[in-house]
Amino acid sequence: MSDLAPPFGVLLVNLGTPDSPTAPDVKKFLKQFLSDPRVVDLSPWIWKPILNGIILNTRPAKVAKLYQSIWWDEGSPLMVISQKQRDKLKTQLQQTLGQNIPVELGMSYGNPSLQSGLDSLKAQGAEKIFVLPLYAQYSCSTVAPVYDAIAELLKAERNIPELRFNKQYFDHPDYIKALAESVKNHWKAKGQAQVLLMSFHGVPLRYITEGDPYQAQCQATAELLAAELDLTQQQWRICFQSQFGKEQWIGPATDALLESLPTEGVKSVDIMCPAFSCDCLETLEEISQEGKEDFLSAGGERYEFIECLNDSAGHIDLLAKIVELQTQGWH
Ligand SMILES: C=CC1=C(C)c2cc3[nH]c(cc4nc(cc5[nH]c(cc1n2)c(C)c5CCC(=O)O)C(CCC(=O)O)=C4C)c(C)c3C=C
Numbered sequence: 001m002s003d004l005a006p007p008f009g010v011l012l013v014n015l016g017t018p019d020s021p022t023a024p025d026v027k028k029f030l031k032q033f034l035s036d037p038r039v040v041d042l043s044p045w046i047w048k049p050i051l052n053g054i055i056l057n058t059r060p061a062k063v064a065k066l067y068q069s070i071w072w073d074e075g076s077p078l079m080v081i082s083q084k085q086r087d088k089l090k091t092q093l094q095q096t097l098g099q100n101i102p103v104e105l106g107m108s109y110g111n112p113s114l115q116s117g118l119d120s121l122k123a124q125g126a127e128k129i130f131v132l133p134l135y136a137q138y139s140c141s142t143v144a145p146v147y148d149a150i151a152e153l154l155k156a157e158r159n160i161p162e163l164r165f166n167k168q169y170f171d172h173p174d175y176i177k178a179l180a181e182s183v184k185n186h187w188k189a190k191g192q193a194q195v196l197l198m199s200f201h202g203v204p205l206r207y208i209t210e211g212d213p214y215q216a217q218c219q220a221t222a223e224l225l226a227a228e229l230d231l232t233q234q235q236w237r238i239c240f241q242s243q244f245g246k247e248q249w250i251g252p253a254t255d256a257l258l259e260s261l262p263t264e265g266v267k268s269v270d271i272m273c274p275a276f277s278c279d280c281l282e283t284l285e286e287i288s289q290e291g292k293e294d295f296l297s298a299g300g301e302r303y304e305f306i307e308c309l310n311d312s313a314g315h316i317d318l319l320a321k322i323v324e325l326q327t328q329g330w331h
């Protein structure tokens with residue numbers, strides 16, 4: 001290693017998002033994402049005709065409209081926020097480690113690709129790479145595809161980098177602290193609702209019965225957060241959003257819960273999405289917009305969405321701490 005080479009580089013990974021909120025770009029994104037057998041693990045003989053014959057002909061136009069409703073001038077919220085996270089983490093590591101650590105962004109699907117992230121770290125001299133998927137809870141449908149893709153890409157290299165891979169941080173004290181801070185800040189500004197809903201992304205139930213620890217990790221995050229906030233059993237609920245397809249998913253489903261809570265006497269809710277490291281279609285449209293309509297039209301009176309950790313100081317501190325701990329011996 002030359003004196004000028006950085007001790008290591010960080011590859012931040014998120015799921016990805018379309019390049020633009022148009023049907024052709026949404027179709028391109030969905031085709032890559034939904035063709036990953038880690039995401040939809042049905043036999044290709046069954047899944048390929050459904051995907052190519054039905055889903056990719058109907059869903060892109062519908063979903064493009066939803067993306068248009070949340071798109072920002074600078075681009076997709078998920079992309080804009082991920083770039084801010086990358087830049088702020090780089091600055092934070094410079095301050096805490098006193099070194100210029102390259103930090104790059106790679107998306108599992110779409111742009112910037114994982115390949116471009118790896119190439120860029122290599123071009124900056126990083127011979128050791130810490131891969132940090134931005135999912136607090138491990139799932140075979142999100143984190144495992146990052147592992148698969150990195151291994152696949154490195155097959156083309158004669159000289160592979162030294163690698164460390166972060167699997168999860170669902171119970172990291174600074175993650176729970178950052179979530180608690182965001183809830184408390186929200187309460188300070190808007191007041192506290194009767195119930196705090198913690199809405200996690202769902203997955204097919206079968207993935208859990210076959211060994212994915214995702215649901216148990218969501219439950220653990222929710223319980224730790226409730227304890228940190230001193231909430232009683234009546235003051236918080238866990239639920240799972242964004243169901244896709246006909247198979248049974250883990251529950252309770254967020255949309256159904258929102259419709260039933262007013263009949264149980266719960267008229268005001270705060271809702272947050274701890275499985276998402278940044279706001280995106282699934283939080284800004286499905287939860288902030290659609291969820292509000294569902295709850296209010298079912299008789300709810302007050303609905304407040306709490307934004308994701310995004311590029312908040314607490315979140316960047318957490319990511320920097322994970323990097324510092326997991327790269328011990330490298331700096
Ligand atoms: C096919 C089934 C899906 C599984 C399993 C799944 C798991 C999963 N997803 C996230 C986070 C995100 N999902 C996003 C978009 C998205 N997810 C699915 C389907 C599954 N997700 C689809 C079809 C889409 C595209 C939108 C749509 O057509 O409805 C996104 C990106 C949103 C954006 O703003 O671009 C994220 C992030 C998690 C955390 C997860 C399992 C734990």
Ligand SMILES: [Fe+2]
Pocket residue numbers: 201242
């Ligand atoms: Fe998803």
Ligand SMILES: [Fe+2]
Pocket residue numbers: 242281282286
């Ligand atoms: Fe959705």
